[in-house]
Amino acid sequence: MRGDPFKISFIAFCAALNAGVGFLVHSLKLPIYLDSVGTVLAAVLIGPFPGAVAGVLALLIISITTAPTAIAYSGTAILIAVCSSFFTRFKFLANMRATIFWGFLLGVIAALASVPVTVYVFRGATLAGADIFTVLFKATGMSLHVSVTLGGLLTDTVDKLATALLCFCLIKALPARLTSHFTGARILSIKPE
Amino acid sequence: MLEVDNLCLSFTSNEGQTPLFRDLSFSGKAGDLIGVTGESGSGKTGLLMALGGYLPTWSPACHLSGSISLFGRPVTQGASRDDTAIVIENPYNQNTGFKSRAFEELLVPLEMRGIAHDLMTASLNCLASRFGLSQISDSKLESLSGGELQRLHIASAMIARPDLLLLDQILAELDPAFQQRIFKILKAYARDRKAVALVSFNPGEVDPDLFDAVVTLPGSGQVRSKSSAAPPPSVGRKESKPAGQRPVLTIRDLCFRYSPDRPWLFEGFDLDVLAAEGYLILGPNGSGKSTLGKLLLGLLKPDRGTIEVSGRDFNSRPSSGAGSALNCAFQNPDLYFCKRTVKEELEFGTDKKLAAKLADLTDLSHYFHKNPYDLPRGLRKKLSFAIAASCGPLVLFLDEPSQYQDATGVAGLISAMRFLLDQKTALLCCTHDRRIIDEFPEFSRIRLGGELLAMPAPHARPAGGGNLAPERGPGLYSDKSDRGDTRTWFKNTRRDAIQSWLDCDRQRFSPAENIVELLLEKTPGSCLLHRDSRILDIGCGAGKVLLALRKRLDENGLPNVPLLGIDVQPALIDHARWGSLGASNINFEAADAVDGRLLSSLCKNRLGGKATLVTCLYVLHDEPELFAMLKAISDNIADNGILACILVHPEWTEALASKGFVKIVQKTANPSGRSTPDWRWLGLYPILEDNGRTTYLPHAFRTLGDYEKAILDGGFKILSITPIPPAGKDVRDNPTELTSPLYAEQISTVYGAPPSVLIVAEKL
Amino acid sequence: MHPATRFIIAICFVFAALKTGVPLNFVIVLLGLLYAFSVKSRSGFNPSSIFARMLVFALVVLFLIHGVDFHTHAISQKGLRTAGNAGVRFASVFAATLWLVKRTTKEELYALMLSLKLPMVATLLIFRAIWFLPHVSKRVRDVLLAHQLRGVKSSNVFRRSLALAPALYAIFASMLLEICDSSVTLLSKGIWIHGPKSSFLVLRWSYKDWMAVGAAGLMIVMLLFKGCYFARS
Structure with missing residues (x-):
């Protein structure tokens, strides 16, 4: 088993970025998590499998540093990686409009994928901002499934949209020297500018 | 033997292909220490990466043609090799992450080669002391300073005894005392190992005579500045401190250490900085130069004491933006850049007139339309300096500003610093670069920690009113109270x-x-x-x-x-x-x-x-x-x-x-009473003597050829040569017991081939 | 103690907490939590305070979701039980992870992964990621400070959101440059050299480990057959 050490380091970095970007958001006091920036970047720049590895690895890191229950959302992370890699066929991150559309869709997928885990494993608690919405919806008398789904949809769509837009800006601005490592990436070959 | 023939290197940037150098040919013999020099951006790093075959990993945007061969084998790019090691300029990037303690990190190359535990210990002790790492070898990696970490990585590169040792601009991180030593170590290494060592450096950074050969890269042919010559140093410009002027930066009774079990980095440190005053902050690696910057910026909280800038206490974060009181040009230049061209970068959040002037002084104007990340590191460093300075702070803290700079870069930097002083900016400059220190004789000097204990610490009070705690550094001559007792008792x-x-x-x-x-x-x-x-x-x-x-x-x-x-x-x-x-x-x-x-x-x-x-x-x-x-x-x-x-x-x-x-x-019994030649000087230890037949254990640093020659010259006849048994066994217990070929192979990896041997010789 | 033993004990602990009945599992989890929070960190890494905060947050959320009936403004028994069961799940995982994280050093983990003959890629990925995390956080802090010093304003939410993209770009691009360098050093240190790897730290499996693993195994077997065991008695 050998690989390009750059790619391995990059995957690990994306994982650390997922976990560390929370600190950036926290420092800027913004109400989003952006905790899949690394997954999306790795998936789009290298491929779905590395993206999934980065996503799972990030959850592993979050598990040992902040909340050990995060690892249960591995399925969602893999789904995000596969989807965002697949979406690049449809100009995801290539232009603003496509990015907004697919980013929104990614949010919906991510939200729905994490519902079963939240409901059946953790009985509604995700240890993230979505919990507040869950509590609110539950208080209005909805069932647990519905409140978790709605809470997830509310937060994840905004979050993944922001993630997608940030990734769009990032990839667009990277100089050739840095993108040269990702020569196989579809997104760079359709890069308009 | 290293042979480089017709090498051309170019890289792709947003503006297309940029050649770095072409038709480069040189060769190095086994045992040579070769210097590689050239201006910033002339492709020193690229050359070293190409020699090691690391180009595709380092930057696939580089294109290489020509041929490289190392000891007769061609160097293919991207093929993994175990006979080459490289140390890069930034020490913080070189940890594998497998380890948390310094000595274990040092041993990673041996672990990757499957070397057994006790052999690792032997080579560890040997190297750690040579690199001055013994006292920090058990420390946590994150507590080491840049210089300490860099020494660790050089030791780590040498520990696996590569045939080709590449050191890319390592001098920037090392303090002057160690800079001198590293050349001795490298020369001894190349000589003993019959290896080739290449060190890249900026022109003027070291004496080229230290090398067996120097390769000078021609440079990228970019336009040189018309006004790069520094104005003559204006000596005595600021001899006496004007009375009654309010200091812009006041530090009172600053005490700081990283953790209670580490020594104080600052203890009762006082400093007053007036407008347009310059300070040079000097000291060896790990003495707290960068820490002072972090304390000033509020990234670290002092254990005691206050820091005030223009009368305002800030233990919290400084105010931001143009006109802020204090700014810092960080050691890592890449933190600032978020725009797509140098020009946008310089105009973002800064005083534009000041920025334009500084860009002119530091020769950045030629690169206005480049992406900052496409610039070589030396220029990025200058750009970050220009950005920090053009925010117009009252106090500017410069952390190693001349790092990665060639002569032109330093000249530009010096003129920019003089310009800033004229603009009434106070400068605090951490450096160990002589080019900067010699240029500013009028600057007050602050020496931090780590003085050699045997030498009287020249803690001259900084002329500008700065004041250091009288008891700095380790107090070796401590506590004599109970000595008399011990002595009588003894x-x-x-x-x-x-x-x-x-x-x-x-x-x-x-x-x-x-x-x-x-x-x-x-x-x-x-x-x-x-x-x-x-x-x-x-x-x-x-x-x-x-x-x-x-x-x-x-x-x-x-x-x-x-x-x-x-x-x-x-x-x-x-x-x-x-x-x-x-x-x-x-x-x-x-x-x-x-x-x-x-x-x-x-x-x-x-x-x-x-x-x-x-x-x-x-x-x-x-x-x-x-x-x-x-x-x-x-x-x-x-x-x-x-x-x-x-x-x-x-x-x-x-x-x-x-x-x-x-x-x-000490006179030991010498039954025969004959005076032997001083074998120890050859690194030989006589361990058994039997009827004129002596068994010698050679020292591991030498190679077999040296011994053979020495022994034959000394009038001995060699009877047998066999590899020594593993560490942990006493040779004298059973000198004939010799272990597996695997051991010989391992020991050759640790100490260099051929393995250490047991020589039985007979006096003729 | 061998690090593998620690992993087995941790798994056993979680298993025990999930499998035992109501009063006992609370006791087990509580004891486990107390021990995990009080034990000294060998690894130099101690996330106790974050874990504690997260756990409290989880318990509060669970209580609010299940325990409180917002229509009648009463606390429901059934809801409390659901919340309690979910809380035990959280707490047991938290305690086990915290103990492992505090007691396992990097060196031990490396030696363990080596002795388990995991592929080098996996080892590298995990250790690189762990290594990058503090670097990313430090870079975030440095970049934000640098941007603040050059005048990026952060007075309101809108301005702060605008500051996000440049900061993330600076973090990403500067780290990417460093990844190029550090991957070269990884190669230079010999990560892909053929043949077996060794570890400076030599792990030894002692009789204590046998005893601990034996006890853990016995407990799992007892818990698995708990049903018939209790039924008979």
Whole structure:
């Protein structure tokens, strides 16, 4: 088993970025998590499998540093990686409009994928901002499934949209020297500018 | 043998192909130390990466043509090799992440090669002391300073004995004392290993005569500035401090350390900085230069004390943006850049007029339309300086501003700094670059920590009113109160102790015993032993002596008498071997002469219940350095215990004897009475003698060829040459027992091929 | 103790907490939590305070979701039980992870992964990620400070959101440059050299480990057959 050490380091970095970007958001006091920036970047720049590895690895890191229950959302992370890699066929991150559309869709997928885990494993608690919405919806008398789904949809769509837009800006601005490592990436070959 | 033929390197940027150099040809012999130099951006790093075959990993945007061959084998890009090692300029990027402690990180290359545990220990001790890492080898990696980390990585690159050693701009992180030493180490390495070592450096950074050959890269042919010459230094521009001017930065009673078990970096540190005043902050690696910057910016909280900028206390974050009181040009330049061109970068959040002027002074105007990340590191560093300075702060903190700069870069930087001073900006500049220090004689100097303990610390009060705590650095000469007691007590008991010891089992420690006897005969003070070439020990005679002495003292109820041995020879101390000898009550420390802190801690704390053996690698030291260290130790320990200093160099023995050491020449029994040539100088240790047939254990640093030649020249006939058995086994127990070829292979990886051997020779 | 033993014990602990009945599992988890929070960190890494905060947050959320009936403003028994069971799940995982994280050093983990003959890629990925995390956080802090010093405003939410993209770009691009360098050093240190790797730290499996693993195994077996065991008695 050998690989390009750059790619391995990059995957690990994306994982650390997922976990560390929370600190950036926290420092800027913004109400989003952006905790899949690394997954999306790795998936789009290298491929779905590395993206999934980065996503799972990030959850592993979050598990040992902040909340050990995060690892249960591995399925969602893999789904995000596969989807965002697949979406690049449809100009995801290539232009603003496509990015907004697919980013929104990614949010919906991510939200729905994490519902079963939240409901059946953790009985509604995700240890993230979505919990507040869950509590609110539950208080209005909805069932647990519905409140978790709605809470997830509310937060994840905004979050993944922001993630997608940030990734769009990032990839667009990277100089050739840095993108040269990702020569196989579809997104760079359709890069308009 | 390294041969480079018609090498061309170019890289792709947003504007297309940019050639770095073309038609480069040179060659290096085995044993050469080659310098690579050229302006910033001329492709020094690229060349080293190409030589190591790392180009595709480093930057796939590079295109290479031409041929490289190393010892007859062509170097293919992207193929993984185990005979090449590289150290890059940024020490923080080179950790593998597998380890949390320094010494384990150092050993990673050996782990990757599957080397066994006890062999690792042997090479660790040897290298750690050579690189001055002994006292930090057990520290956490994140607590090391940049320079310490860089030394660790150089040691780590050398530990696997590569044939080609590439060091990319390593000097930037190293302090001057170590910069001089590293060349000695590299030369010795290349010579002994028959390897090729390449060091890239900026023009003017080092004396080219240190190298066997220097490759000068022609440069990228970019336009040179018309006004790069620095204005003549305006000496005496600011001799007296204008009275009544309010300081822009005031530091009062600053105390800081990273954790309670680490020494104070700042203790009662006071400083007043006036507008348009300049300070140079000097000090070796790890003395707290960057820490001061972090404290000023509020990234670290001081344990005590206040920092005020223009009268405002800020223990919190400084105010931001143009016109803020304090700004900092960070050591890492890449933190700032978030725009797509240099021009946008310079105009973002800054005073535009100031920015334009500074860009002009630092020659950045030619690169206005480039992406900052496409610039070479030297230019990125200048750009970050220009950005920080053009925010128009009252105080500008510069962390190693001349790092990665060539002569033009430094000239531009100096003129920009002068310009800033004229704009009434106060400058605090951390540096160890002579080019900057010499340029600003009028700047006040602040020296931080880590002074060599034996030398009087020239803590001249900074002329500009800055004030340092009087008691800086480790206080070696501490606490003399209980010495008198120890001495009387020792004197009274000493005779009995010796007598009772001499009475019992006299035969057990034959050579060591004699030394111990002689040691105890003298006053318990500093003793100097000249080790004759006839001690029948494997290398560590001093250890044996200490062990015997410690045992004696313990048995006679003197368990607390400190005992310090210094073994001045390039020996390997091997924990495993000592463990097998039952030497559990002996500490091993490998020191080097500049390690003042280690020795101070030894003298202060550790000498208690154990004997301590310090091994100094004299081959790498200057004599004054060594004498200073020995003097410092003996001054400190003289009344308090026993210092055994075992030297192999007769001249040094004489020299130290003339400096007040008591000299004991140890005469061991030499049955034949013939004077042998000094084999020890060849690195040979006679370990068995039998009817004129002597078995020698050669020292691991030498190669077989040297020995053969030496032995033959000395009138000996070689009977057999066999690899030595593993560490941990005493050769004398069974000299004929030789282990597997695997061991020979491993030892050759650690010490270099051919393996260390056991030579049986006969005197003709 | 061998690090593998620690992992087995941790798994056993979680298993025990999930499998035992109501009063006992609370006791087990509580004891486990107390021990995990009080034990000294060997690894130099101590996330106790974050874990504690997260756990409290989880418990509060669970209580609010299940325990409180917002229509009748009463606390429901059934809801409390659901919340309690979910809380035990959280707490047991938290306690086990915290203990492992505090007691396992990097060196031990490396030696363990080596002795388990995991592929080098996996080892590298995990250790690189762990290594990058503090670097990313430090870079975030440095970049934010640098941007603040050059005048990026952060007075309101809108301005702060605008500051996000440049900061993330600076973090990403500067780290990417460093990844290029550090991957070269990884190669230079010999990560892909053929043949077996060794570890400076030699792990030893002692009789204590046998005892611990034996006890853990016994407990799992007992818990698995708990049903018939209790039914008979």
